Amino acid sequence: MRFINRQPGRGGRWLLALLPLILLVLVYGIASSARLADNPDDKLLPGLTQMADAMGRMAFEADKRSGDYLLWSDTAASLIRLGLGLGIAALTGLVFGVAAGVFPLLRAPLSPMMTVVSMVPPLAVLPILFIVFGLDELSKVMLIVIGVAPILARDLEQRAREIPQELFVKAQTLGANSWTLVLRVVLPQLLSRLLVSLRLMLGSAWLFLISAEAISATAGLGYRIFLVRRYLAMDVILPYVVWITLLAWLMDWGLRGLNRWLFPWSEGGRT
Structure with a gap:
């Protein structure tokens, strides 16, 4: 079958849709880990844990100035x-x-x-x-x-x-x-x-x-x-x-x- 006529199944469609996102997260995780290993205070590529903590503060902790x-x-x-x-x-x-x-x-x-x-x-x-x-x-x-x-x-x-x-x-x-x-x-x-x-x-x-x-x-x-x-x-x-x-x-x-x-x-x- 020619490549132009191949159709992904339902599961394959979801996998192909998520694949770029998975690869992006994987590449970012590797790059972030490498930079943080050299410099734990590096701010350019924060780790996933750091971003989760920051978003937790933004979403679930009231701002001290405005409430x-x-x-x-x-x-x-x-x-x-x-x-x-x-x-x-x-x-x-x-x-x-x-x-x-x-x-x-x-x-x-x-x-x-x-x-x-x-x-x-x-x-x-x-x-x-x-x-x-x-x-x-x-x-x-x-x-x-x-x-x-x-x-x-x-x-x-x-x-x-x-x-x-x-x-x-x-x-x-x-x-x-x-x-x-x-x-x-x-x-x-x-x-x-x-x-x-x-x-x-x-x-x-x-x-x-x-x-x-x-x-x-x-x-x-x-x-x-x-x-x-x-x-x-x-x-x-x-x-x-x-x-x-x-x-x-x-x-x-x-x-x-x-x-x-x-x-x-x-x-x-x-x-």
Whole structure:
């Protein structure tokens, strides 16, 4: 059998998925043990025990200054900002994507504008956001919106333009008006794509969030990472990076499950 036609079984799929992670942990453990053997005070590659102790303090010991459990308060602050940013970006991207993708009169001004806006590096406008919206939560949320919404809008516009014109002709023949076309023909096609696009943009959204928190915040995962870096606290930084990765993966998994549940046909499932 040719290699291109070989399919892993259920157990083999799990093993292949975990293999890179196992190898990464193994390589890190060997490198960390070698450095700590030469210098027990080395902070560059802390041991797994050191990281577990540090995360235990962050998660289960109240901070003496604030009284908060820092890991959970940082996680809550970041997830609230991320959720608001992605929610507003999804709604904005859907509205502009439908408008530009379905209505030619709106496409003429909107499509070039969305193309130009999507090319602006979001981090380059972060100082402007701080000046306009201040250093509080709004500027961080708006950075996510500005970074994600134009990409979503362009993707949804393209998907809307790919809908066969025959569907619009048939719907109008049956008496559908423009509003009915959007609700009954366009949205069912685009909502599934919106969830897929959100999954693809999760990494960028986290990047924008961490960048904003690193510059101006009093709580959040990005704030904590850049706060402890001055102490070379790799035993906190590395677990925080792993925690952010896990949260992003869980969000991706949740969006994929939601897509399968609401739109089983989108991945070839049974309706």
